[in-house]
């Protein structure tokens with residue numbers, strides 16, 4: 001039985017004080033909530049302050065990116081140890097905005113996952129097609145290529161520590177959600193791909209989140225799909241009430 005995971009990607013929003021307010025609002029309502037795993041992923045600047053609010057709670061901290069080298073002359077980058085130092089447990093890797101605006105590739109996604117796993121961080125790896133790719137009926141081949149690139153060289157034990165987020169690019173921040181059936185089909189493909197390339201047990205236990213305009217009003221029907229194990233939430237996680245409702249409606 002896979003425990004649902006609801007993770008909030010705060011993107012480039014919230015100053016430190018705003019982040020503290022938001023996480024306090026979430027903590028107030030979800031402190032005793034055990035039916036789903038919960039994570040918040042603030043901007044780098046707010047990680048430490050949010051961690052101070054979350055220490056010894058059921059809510060995990062995640063970062064939105066990392067750099068694979070351990071240290072050195074890499075101006076502007078953040079290492080795994082730095083993230084762990086701030087209290088991070090999860091790290092989002094390969095978000096479509098990173099791929100689109102910052103030219104991340106499947107190869108650099110792979111390096112990031114490798115570094116995260118080696119340091120003990122749990123990666124949330126994003127894959128998903130653009131609207132053009134969906135309309136060209138390339139969804140499955142695009143997702144398959146992204147998975148092959150991202151998971152290249154990993155063992156079954158490593159794959160067990162990874163969370164996958166299927167995020168159709170056309171549904172991110174657009175208000176357009178994939179239908180449960182559209183999402184369910186891709187999730188089933190992803191689970192089958194893990195089974196074929198790794199193991200039955202790994203396919204059974206890996207969590208595959210859906211991301212793309214998830215709201216309190218649509219999480220339930222998405223979660224009814226057998227292969228959807230939770231959500232990576234963008235816009236709707238920036239308000240405590242809305243994020244809390246997504247979490248409570250997810251089970």
Ligand code: PEP
Pocket residue numbers: 009167171172173174175211212213214232233234235236
């Ligand atoms: C995201 O950025 O991962 C995301 C899913 O955003 P939104 O929920 O706003 O579509």
